Amino acid sequence: MPLIQSLASRLKGEMALALGRTFLARGIAALGSLALVIVLGRLYGAVGVGVYALAHALLMGAAILARFGMNNALMRFVGEDHHSPHVMRYLLWACGRALGASSVIALATYFGRGLLETGFGAEGLSEVLVGISIATPAFTLGFLFSGFFKGVRRPATACLLENGSVALLAGVLVVLLHQYLHFTGMAVIGWAYAGAAWLVLGQGAWQLWRWYGRQNWSVKDSTPLPSVDRHQFKTSSQAFFVMSLAGFMQTVLSIMVAGWLLSDEGLGLFKTSQQTAMLISFILIVINAIFPPRFARLYREGNFQALGRLARQGALLGVIIAMPILLICLFLPSLLLGLFGSEFPQAAPLLRIIALAQLINVATGSVGFLLNMTGHEALMRNIALICNAIGLSAFFVMIPPFGPLGAAIALSFALVVQNLVALYFVWRKLGIWTLPLPNVMNGLGIKPELDR
Known part of the structure; x- marks a missing residue:
């Protein structure tokens, strides 16, 4: 209850306008990708x-x-x-x-x-x-x-x-x-x-x-030399390119491997399920556009209590907003997939699997940005690269026997493992538990390094 009350108070304050504007802009982008797949x-x-x-x-x-x-x-x-x-x-x-x-x-x-x-x-x-x-x-x-x-x-x-x-x-x-x-x-x-x-x-x-045209740069000769x-x-x-390789494996190589191993129809069913399930994590994209600068500021100030509270509020907000779409994906997948055409409801099992993985993605919150904004970007880079490399290998293992369903399992495996590993290291390095659930790390006797 205190976390929910704090979240409600924050949404009435300075964060509401930023969330609203970003939600609208990101919404256009997210729905645009889905709309194109529906048209095709x-x-x-x-x-x-x-x-x-x-x-x-x-x-x-x-x-x-x-x-x-x-x-x-x-x-x-x-x-x-x-x-x-x-x-x-x-x-x-x-x-x-x-x-x-x-x-x-x-x-x-x-x-x-x-x-x-x-x-x-x-x-x-x-x-x-x-x-x-x-x-x-x-x-x-x-x-x-x-x-x-x-x-x-x-x-x-x-x-x-x-x-x-x-x-x-x-x-x-x-x-x-x-x-x-x-x-x-x-x-x-x-x-x-x-x-x-x-x-x-x-x-x-x-x-x-x-x-x-709105910049007042008329006297440029007097400006100091660039600092970079x-x-x-x-x-x-x-350095940023190396960090982007994890996304390259997830968004590019995984589709290429699936396209090589699957028929065009099978790849289409997989792509449709993946794109639809992205609606669940849409709110996380919005949160990740707003919260990271605040993470960095609170970390510099040494205010770990406020940092942890903000991270948990983001995860809770994500789960609350994502839940209606998740329920539709789990219980009415054929209705949702029917928007794409009569042959797409057969991808319902794929959508359910990827939707559950996206729930984990949202529920763990902004764990990647928590590590990146607090001086642990090399750790997060390694987590992303290793987990996506394992997930990419899973495509070769799972697609031959299971087809498009195997592609959905491999993608979901990579997504879940990456988020859970990042969640573990956020707890170990920062002492922050982001899941809106009881802290199982304490129950297992795993203590953050900050306590040592």
């Missing part, structure tokens, strides 16, 4: 969703490699002094390097699309990859702009430059191309995604121009 499921069936899943995984992988952690480096260095005119120099460094890398990857994707289709055995993939190759530079630069806007304290604008907004606009373009221009075939997916990526980037460039040089920026980007 209705128009192309599970096979089409499977081909899209492979193409999108290749695009995400290209963007992660091309931006090389520079979006997070921008968020860090721009955020340190976002009123300095030198922040534009950091953005130009990042954009120049990312544009060159993404262009090379785009050309490789375009000319190698036939080999990729043959390798994955996905008919129609080469058609989609024509548009995807065109989208690659814009998609990559959009993430860099997003990192920049996070640094200048514009998180809502930043959210609208990432994957979800592109997907939402791509879904609209697919419908328009089908309904009014009567275009058919898999190539429509790629062209719609290319158009959406460049339109979103154009909107970001316009927002950047407006922001730049190219070498420091590159070194920081490399």
Whole structure:
């Protein structure tokens, strides 16, 4: 009861506005990704969703490699002094390097699309990859702009430059191309995604121009030299890139492995279940956009009691908001999956498994950010890399005998293990228990290192 009362009091105060704005911006992004899958499921069936899943995984992988952690480096260095005119120099460094890398990857994707289709055995993939190759530079630069806007304290604008907004606009373009221009075939997916990526980037460039015009930087010669040089920026980007490899394994390599081992239809069912279950963890994405700076401040102040209370409040809020969607996924999965088309309700067992894993993800709270914001980022990086590597290996073990169900089990295993291991180390290193349940660590006699 005290925790619930404290949470209710906090939501009436300074955090309510931040949560509301971020919830709206993140909601557009999250629903955009789901809406595109619904559109593709209705128009192309599970096979089409499977081909899209492979193409999108290749695009995400290209963007992660091309931006090389520079979006997070921008968020860090721009955020340190976002009123300095030198922040534009950091953005130009990042954009120049990312544009060159993404262009090379785009050309490789375009000319190698036939080999990729043959390798994955996905008919129609080469058609989609024509548009995807065109989208690659814009998609990559959009993430860099997003990192920049996070640094200048514009998180809502930043959210609208990432994957979800592109997907939402791509879904609209697919419908328009089908309904009014009567275009058919898999190539429509790629062209719609290319158009959406460049339109979103154009909107970001316009927002950047407006922001730049409001800065009072008329006398630039008198400003001091930038505190960050190219070498420091590159070194920081490399560190963030290593941390992003865990996400690369989870969002890119896992889909590629599943696409290689499963049929297009099986991959489509798996992708649909995964995307739908993401609705459960949506509130955690919102919380992770707001709470981490507060974690860092409380840790610097040495206020572990307030830090632990805030972490538990975040986990409790996540469980409360996620519960209705979880119940629908568990007890009415066919109704939810029916939105994608008549063949998708057969993925109900997959959705139930991934939904339960997402519940663990939400219930453990922001354990990853707790470690990252309190000087334990190397530990969290190692946890993520090892757990995702094990989970990726599980795809090879579970998919051959169990098909799409095995992919769902492997994905859920990696997600649950990573969160439980992080939960353990948050308790050991910080003495904080985030689960809104009795502390089993105390019952097992496991004490935090702070007590020693």
